[in-house]
Amino acid sequence: MTAALVLFSGGQDSTTCLAWALDRCERVETIGFSYGQRHAIELDQRAILREKLAAMKPAWRRSLGDDHTLDLSALGAISDTAMTREIEIVADEKGLPNTFVPGRNLIFLAFAAALAYRRGLTRIVGGMCETDFSGYPDCRDDAIKAMQVALNIGMESRFVLETPLMWKTKAATWALAQATGGEALVNVIVEDTHTCYLGERGALHAWGRGCGQCPACRLRAEGFSKWKSG
Numbered sequence: 001m002t003a004a005l006v007l008f009s010g011g012q013d014s015t016t017c018l019a020w021a022l023d024r025c026e027r028v029e030t031i032g033f034s035y036g037q038r039h040a041i042e043l044d045q046r047a048i049l050r051e052k053l054a055a056m057k058p059a060w061r062r063s064l065g066d067d068h069t070l071d072l073s074a075l076g077a078i079s080d081t082a083m084t085r086e087i088e089i090v091a092d093e094k095g096l097p098n099t100f101v102p103g104r105n106l107i108f109l110a111f112a113a114a115l116a117y118r119r120g121l122t123r124i125v126g127g128m129c130e131t132d133f134s135g136y137p138d139c140r141d142d143a144i145k146a147m148q149v150a151l152n153i154g155m156e157s158r159f160v161l162e163t164p165l166m167w168k169t170k171a172a173t174w175a176l177a178q179a180t181g182g183e184a185l186v187n188v189i190v191e192d193t194h195t196c197y198l199g200e201r202g203a204l205h206a207w208g209r210g211c212g213q214c215p216a217c218r219l220r221a222e223g224f225s226k227w228k229s230g
Contacts, residue, residue: 003027004123004162005116007108008050008067010042011195012208012220013127013165015049015188016173019180020164021125022053022060029065029121031112035104036076036084039199043069045192052188056181066119070111075104082197089197089214096135097215099197105138106147113151113159125162132170132219141166170223195220 004021008014008030021028032046046067054061076084082098091097105128112124128139137143141163148161165173177185189208194201196210196217203209207224210217 003119003121004029004125005112005119005121006030007112007124007126008032008046009127010045010049010193011127012189012193013129013173015053015193016177016180016185017125017127017164018049019053019060019177019185021123021162022057022063023180025063025123027065027121028063029068029119031068031070031115033070033072033108033111035072035101036079038083038086039194039197041199041201042194045194048192049188052192053181053185056184056188068115070115072107072111075101075107079104099215100136103138105136105143109144109147109151109161113155113157116159117155117157122158123160123162125164127165128163129165129168129173131167132173132223169226170219171226174224174227 002025004025006018006021006028008018009032018030030050032043034040034043050064050067054064079101081101082089083101089097089099109124116124128144130140144161144163148159151157151159168176177189191204193208195208197214198211200211201209202211205212205221207221212221
């Protein structure tokens with residue numbers, strides 16, 4: 001891997017993926033999306049996280065390239081979900097949480113590929129995960145593989161969509177962070193990443209900041225506990 005574009009939200013998973021890419025690539029750029037998300041505070045953390053990761057290893061600083069933030073507010077405008085509206089987080093009759101933003105990851109990947117095409121980046125790295133996820137269909141391996149085919153046909157390219165967390169539990173994601181960047185990376189993820197769907201930073205828990213009650217906080221806290229208990 002020589003050049004990669006990382007889908008970087010400012011959350012735990014994307015930060016772990018950024019470190020993973022920095023460990024493997026000569027040049028790594030990042031892309032974030034502003035789509036009217038309820039937890040837009042995650043975007044504020046991105047610059048902080050990029051600088052802290054760059055400070056961890058000289059090789060990471062050399063590899064870390066430009067950052068890009070795209071305005072996809074139209075996605076939020078057409079999405080009536082708990083991720084884009086001040087409504088209660090519940091599950092529908094199929095068990096799918098109303099935090100699911102239809103088409104979000106597919107749209108993210110399409111815009112990321114368009115940017116990667118222009119920037120000469122052949123690898124696109126995302127934190128999608130089928131093992132520990134909230135039931136989102138666009139996080140599944142089949143969806144990512146199908147999107148890779150569509151992008152390569154539509155752009156006559158040879159993009160590779162990398163999903164290093166696809167088959168990892170949240171506990172294994174914590175373990176990957178430690179294996180990649182040691183306790184320094186784990187501490188940055190705890191203190192500076194943002195995952196809480198409600199956008200709450202609040203008190204610092206052992207696993208990070210957040211409301212502690214939303215699905216994202218619960219999944220993160222449970223994964224941290226399982227990882228620590230070994």
